[in-house]
Amino acid sequence: MDRPAPPPLHTPAALPLAVDLYELTMLQAYLHSGLGGEATFSLFFRKLPPGRSYAIACGQQEVAELLPTLRFESSALEALAGVPGLSPALLEWLADFRFSGTLRSVREGTPVFPQEPILEISGPLPEVQLLETLVMNQVHTQTVLATKAARLRQAAGPVPLVDFSMRRAHGIEASVRGVRAFHVGGLDATSNVLGGLTYGMPLSGTMAHSFIQAHDSELGAFEDFWATSPAPTFLIDTYDSLQGVDRVIELSRRLGRQPAAVRIDSGDLGAQAREVRRRLDAAGLDSVRIVVSGNLDEQAIAGLRAQEAPIDGFGVGTALGVSRDAPALDLVYKMVDYDGRPRAKRSPGKVQLPGAKQWWRRYDGDGRVLGDVLGLAADRAEGEPQLRARIVAGELLRDTLHTLDEAREHRARELAGLPAARIALEADEPALEAALTPALRALAERH
Amino acid sequence: MDRPAPPPLHTPAALPLAVDLYELTMLQAYLHSGLGGEATFSLFFRKLPPGRSYAIACGQQEVAELLPTLRFESSALEALAGVPGLSPALLEWLADFRFSGTLRSVREGTPVFPQEPILEISGPLPEVQLLETLVMNQVHTQTVLATKAARLRQAAGPVPLVDFSMRRAHGIEASVRGVRAFHVGGLDATSNVLGGLTYGMPLSGTMAHSFIQAHDSELGAFEDFWATSPAPTFLIDTYDSLQGVDRVIELSRRLGRQPAAVRIDSGDLGAQAREVRRRLDAAGLDSVRIVVSGNLDEQAIAGLRAQEAPIDGFGVGTALGVSRDAPALDLVYKMVDYDGRPRAKRSPGKVQLPGAKQWWRRYDGDGRVLGDVLGLAADRAEGEPQLRARIVAGELLRDTLHTLDEAREHRARELAGLPAARIALEADEPALEAALTPALRALAERH
Structure with a gap:
C-alpha cells in the first residue's frame, strides 16, 4: 500500500493512532449524523479468568495523565489521510481534538470484582468513543500485571x-x-x-x-x-x-x-x-x-x-x-448512557447494566470489607465511594493522584481487609459480587 | 530515590536502557578484568510450550535494523549516573558504544525447533552481553505472536x-x-x-x-x-x-x-x-x-x-x-564461545550445546522437509544453511533483508513442507529434533 508512514512507534505523536479502525469510522458516522451528545462509557469486566478471585486495578492514573495531552500532529494526520474511506471532515475534527470530558476512576491498587467499573469516561460521544482502544490497552496491561x-x-x-x-x-x-x-x-x-x-x-x-x-x-x-x-x-x-x-x-x-x-x-x-x-x-x-x-x-x-x-x-x-496463567482479562469499555438516557447491550451471554455508575465499599470498624454496592452515579449508599473525578472538563485534577507507594499501601490494606477464603491463591469461594442499589436493579429490569 | 529521569519511554533514546541491571554490572566487571575478547551468544529455546509443535521465528530482522543505530545519548547517561554502583569508566564506555560485531540469523518466518538458533551475535564480549535483554525481548514478542x-x-x-x-x-x-x-x-x-x-x-x-x-x-x-x-x-x-x-x-x-x-x-x-x-x-x-x-x-x-x-x-x-495459551517461549541467549574456545553451561536440566553454530534444513525434490542438522559454524552439511549474516562489522547488510510478504510466503512454504502430523494443531508426534553433526556431538561430549 502506498501511504505516508505514521510517526515512529517510539514517539509520543504515535500514541493517538492507537485506535481500532472502527473507532474512526464510527466517529465519522457520528459526525455525519450529528450524534455529538454527551455519552458515558464504563470500563469493567464481566468475569474473572479461571484461577483468579480478584483483579488489582492499575494504570488508570497514567491514562488520566495522558488523555489531556493527546493531540493529532501533522505527521499522524498525513498518515491517516492515506487510509481509504476516511473523510476530510473527520481529519479536520481530529486536528482540533482535545479531550474535553470527565474521567472518574478508582484508586490505583484497588481490588475490583466483576461488574465494578475501574473507570468511567463522559463527554461528547465522538471523543469518548475515540479513546476506547488506548484506554483499554493501557489499563488492561497494568491490571493484568499488577494482579x-x-x-x-x-x-x-x-x-x-x-x-x-x-x-x-x-x-x-x-x-x-x-x-x-x-x-x-x-x-x-x-x-x-x-x-x-x-x-x-x-x-x-x-x-x-x-x-x-x-x-x-x-x-x-x-x-x-x-x-x-x-x-x-x-x-x-x-x-x-x-x-x-x-x-x-x-x-x-x-x-x-x-x-x-x-x-x-x-x-x-x-x-x-x-x-x-x-x-x-x-x-x-x-x-x-x-x-x-x-x-x-x-x-x-x-x-x-x-x-x-x-x-x-x-x-x-x-x-x-506475561502473567502466564492469565495473560488477559475480559475488560470491556461499554456505552452506558447517551444523551441523558441509560443504554445497554443485550447480546446473549453479554448482559450489561445500564447507566453511569458509582460503587461503594463497606467496611467494619476494623477495616474488614463487608461488601460492595453497585449503583447509579446519582445514587447514595453506605460505604466509601470508589469512583472519583480525576479529569474534569479536560483538566487533570493533579491533587487527586496518588504516589505509587500510596497505591501499593492501598492494595495491601484493601487485600488484607477482604475475606481470606475469597482471595486465597486457590480461592474456595466465588468472586465477591456487588449488591445492586434498588434504582440500578429497577433500571436493569426495565432494559 | 533521587535520580534524574531517563528519556521518556516513547522515545528512541530510551531503547538502549532496555537492559537488566546485571548486564551493566557484568559489563563493568568485564571492563575491569580486561575481558574484552570475541564472544558468540546464541538465541534459542530448549523446549516448546505445551501444545506447541513449532515456533515461527520473527522479529530478528527488526533487531538487525535496530542494533547499528543504538546510542547512549546524554539523557540516558545522566539517568544511569544516578544508579549506585555504576562506575565512571562504564559510563564512558557506554557513551562511546557502537555495535561493531556480527549478527547471523534465520529468515523471518522460519519454523524453528528446540536447540536451533534463531540468531547468533558475535563481537567484543561487553558489546554482545549488553544486547541480551533488548534482543530477547524483541524476538520473543514477535516469535510468540507469529507462532x-x-x-x-x-x-x-x-x-x-x-x-x-x-x-x-x-x-x-x-x-x-x-x-x-x-x-x-x-x-x-x-x-x-x-x-x-x-x-x-x-x-x-x-x-x-x-x-x-x-x-x-x-x-x-x-x-x-x-x-x-x-x-x-x-x-x-x-x-x-x-x-x-x-x-x-x-x-x-x-x-x-x-x-x-x-x-x-x-x-x-x-x-x-x-x-x-x-x-x-x-x-x-x-x-x-x-x-x-x-x-x-x-x-x-x-x-x-x-x-x-x-x-x-x-x-x-x-x-x-497475548497468545493466551502460550504467552511465553523459553527463549535463552547463551554464551557459546569466548576467546576462541567453545563454552557451555551445565546446570541441572539446562544442558546447552557449546560452540558457535550453523544449522541446515534438508528437503526432497518436492520441497518436503527431510530433517534438520545442527552443527558448528565451521561444519559443512547437506541442506540449506539457515543462519545468514545480516550485520557484519556493525554494518547492516540491507540486501539480506526480506519484505514481510516474502517472510509470509516463506512461513507458508516451510510449514507446508513439514510433516503434517508433527505440526498439526494437536500434534501427535514430538517436536522435530535436529540431528547433530559429528563435530558438534564430539564437542558436546567433551564439555
Missing part, C-alpha cells in the same frame, strides 16, 4: 520479591509499565533499568552465567566480580551449586569478607537452599542470604515456603512478565 | 483472518509489533491503525455496538452507517442477530443496495451463521458475506470449519493478542 504481582506477594509473605521479567515481557513498553504495576502489586525491586529509572523503583541485579563461563574458572569469576562489587550476590549454579557455594566460602575466608547473598537458578531449589544454608552457617557466613529464581510462580513460591526452605528472596521472570 | 498467528492460519485454511487484538495486547508496542508478526504468521488484515500504517498492512474495521446503542433504533443506526460507508459490514448481534439480519435485508431492499457483510460477535456462531445465511440467500443477498468474532481461538475456528458453518471471515482478539 499477578499481588498473587506472588500473597505467596511470598514477607520474603523479598524481585522482577526479572524484562526479557519475556511483550515488548519494552510492557516491561516498563510492568515495573510500575509490579510495585503496586507488591514486588520490591526490579532488574529492569529503564523501568526502574522511569518510576524511581529500586533496581536489583546479580550476575550472569555468561560472566562465569567467560572465565577459565568459577573461582576466578567470583574473584573478578567481587573486585567491582562491594556486596555481590554470587550466582552459584552455573556448574554445581554446592561446589559453587564452597568456592564462595573459600573466597570469603581468603579475603576476610562476606558477600551479600548467593543465588540458585536451577534444579531443586528447596533442597539446594537447605544444603547451601548448612554450609554457609558452618563456615560462619550466617548473614549471607540465599535467593532463588528459575521458573517460579505463586504456586512454586508457596510450595517452597510451605516446606520452610531457608530462602531470603525470590526472583520471578516469565510467570510474572 | 500463534500461524496456528490460527492452519485452523482457518483459506478463510480470511483479521486481527482485532489491540485492546488486549500488553501495550501499544506489543500490538504494533504484533501486526507485523501476525502478517508473517498468516493473518490478512488488522483493525490496528498504528500497526497497519507502520507496516503497510491492510486495515479492516466494522462497526461498534456503541454506535447502535447511541441510536434509538438498530435500523436507524444501520441507515446512518450506510450513509458514510459505501460497502459496510453490519454488526447484527447488539440485540438479536436474526432480527438484526432482517433489518439489514429490509434496508437493502429499500435502498436497492447490498452491504459487504454482516458480523456476529456473540452466541452460538455456527448456528446463527447458518440461519443468517439462509435468510440472506432467501432475500437474494447471496453475495453478502458473514464474518464472526467473539473469543475465537484456533480450536474454535477449527470446530466451526468442521461443522461447515457458512463463515467467510474470522476476527480474532484476545487469544491472538
Whole structure:
C-alpha cells in the first residue's frame, strides 16, 4: 500500500493512532449524523479468568495523565489521510481534538470484582468513543500485571520479591509499565533499568552465567566480580551449586569478607537452599542470604515456603512478565448512557447494566470489607465511594493522584481487609459480587 | 530515590536502557578484568510450550535494523549516573558504544525447533552481553505472536483472518509489533491503525455496538452507517442477530443496495451463521458475506470449519493478542564461545550445546522437509544453511533483508513442507529434533 508512514512507534505523536479502525469510522458516522451528545462509557469486566478471585486495578492514573495531552500532529494526520474511506471532515475534527470530558476512576491498587467499573469516561460521544482502544490497552496491561504481582506477594509473605521479567515481557513498553504495576502489586525491586529509572523503583541485579563461563574458572569469576562489587550476590549454579557455594566460602575466608547473598537458578531449589544454608552457617557466613529464581510462580513460591526452605528472596521472570496463567482479562469499555438516557447491550451471554455508575465499599470498624454496592452515579449508599473525578472538563485534577507507594499501601490494606477464603491463591469461594442499589436493579429490569 | 529521569519511554533514546541491571554490572566487571575478547551468544529455546509443535521465528530482522543505530545519548547517561554502583569508566564506555560485531540469523518466518538458533551475535564480549535483554525481548514478542498467528492460519485454511487484538495486547508496542508478526504468521488484515500504517498492512474495521446503542433504533443506526460507508459490514448481534439480519435485508431492499457483510460477535456462531445465511440467500443477498468474532481461538475456528458453518471471515482478539495459551517461549541467549574456545553451561536440566553454530534444513525434490542438522559454524552439511549474516562489522547488510510478504510466503512454504502430523494443531508426534553433526556431538561430549 502506498501511504505516508505514521510517526515512529517510539514517539509520543504515535500514541493517538492507537485506535481500532472502527473507532474512526464510527466517529465519522457520528459526525455525519450529528450524534455529538454527551455519552458515558464504563470500563469493567464481566468475569474473572479461571484461577483468579480478584483483579488489582492499575494504570488508570497514567491514562488520566495522558488523555489531556493527546493531540493529532501533522505527521499522524498525513498518515491517516492515506487510509481509504476516511473523510476530510473527520481529519479536520481530529486536528482540533482535545479531550474535553470527565474521567472518574478508582484508586490505583484497588481490588475490583466483576461488574465494578475501574473507570468511567463522559463527554461528547465522538471523543469518548475515540479513546476506547488506548484506554483499554493501557489499563488492561497494568491490571493484568499488577494482579499477578499481588498473587506472588500473597505467596511470598514477607520474603523479598524481585522482577526479572524484562526479557519475556511483550515488548519494552510492557516491561516498563510492568515495573510500575509490579510495585503496586507488591514486588520490591526490579532488574529492569529503564523501568526502574522511569518510576524511581529500586533496581536489583546479580550476575550472569555468561560472566562465569567467560572465565577459565568459577573461582576466578567470583574473584573478578567481587573486585567491582562491594556486596555481590554470587550466582552459584552455573556448574554445581554446592561446589559453587564452597568456592564462595573459600573466597570469603581468603579475603576476610562476606558477600551479600548467593543465588540458585536451577534444579531443586528447596533442597539446594537447605544444603547451601548448612554450609554457609558452618563456615560462619550466617548473614549471607540465599535467593532463588528459575521458573517460579505463586504456586512454586508457596510450595517452597510451605516446606520452610531457608530462602531470603525470590526472583520471578516469565510467570510474572506475561502473567502466564492469565495473560488477559475480559475488560470491556461499554456505552452506558447517551444523551441523558441509560443504554445497554443485550447480546446473549453479554448482559450489561445500564447507566453511569458509582460503587461503594463497606467496611467494619476494623477495616474488614463487608461488601460492595453497585449503583447509579446519582445514587447514595453506605460505604466509601470508589469512583472519583480525576479529569474534569479536560483538566487533570493533579491533587487527586496518588504516589505509587500510596497505591501499593492501598492494595495491601484493601487485600488484607477482604475475606481470606475469597482471595486465597486457590480461592474456595466465588468472586465477591456487588449488591445492586434498588434504582440500578429497577433500571436493569426495565432494559 | 533521587535520580534524574531517563528519556521518556516513547522515545528512541530510551531503547538502549532496555537492559537488566546485571548486564551493566557484568559489563563493568568485564571492563575491569580486561575481558574484552570475541564472544558468540546464541538465541534459542530448549523446549516448546505445551501444545506447541513449532515456533515461527520473527522479529530478528527488526533487531538487525535496530542494533547499528543504538546510542547512549546524554539523557540516558545522566539517568544511569544516578544508579549506585555504576562506575565512571562504564559510563564512558557506554557513551562511546557502537555495535561493531556480527549478527547471523534465520529468515523471518522460519519454523524453528528446540536447540536451533534463531540468531547468533558475535563481537567484543561487553558489546554482545549488553544486547541480551533488548534482543530477547524483541524476538520473543514477535516469535510468540507469529507462532500463534500461524496456528490460527492452519485452523482457518483459506478463510480470511483479521486481527482485532489491540485492546488486549500488553501495550501499544506489543500490538504494533504484533501486526507485523501476525502478517508473517498468516493473518490478512488488522483493525490496528498504528500497526497497519507502520507496516503497510491492510486495515479492516466494522462497526461498534456503541454506535447502535447511541441510536434509538438498530435500523436507524444501520441507515446512518450506510450513509458514510459505501460497502459496510453490519454488526447484527447488539440485540438479536436474526432480527438484526432482517433489518439489514429490509434496508437493502429499500435502498436497492447490498452491504459487504454482516458480523456476529456473540452466541452460538455456527448456528446463527447458518440461519443468517439462509435468510440472506432467501432475500437474494447471496453475495453478502458473514464474518464472526467473539473469543475465537484456533480450536474454535477449527470446530466451526468442521461443522461447515457458512463463515467467510474470522476476527480474532484476545487469544491472538497475548497468545493466551502460550504467552511465553523459553527463549535463552547463551554464551557459546569466548576467546576462541567453545563454552557451555551445565546446570541441572539446562544442558546447552557449546560452540558457535550453523544449522541446515534438508528437503526432497518436492520441497518436503527431510530433517534438520545442527552443527558448528565451521561444519559443512547437506541442506540449506539457515543462519545468514545480516550485520557484519556493525554494518547492516540491507540486501539480506526480506519484505514481510516474502517472510509470509516463506512461513507458508516451510510449514507446508513439514510433516503434517508433527505440526498439526494437536500434534501427535514430538517436536522435530535436529540431528547433530559429528563435530558438534564430539564437542558436546567433551564439555
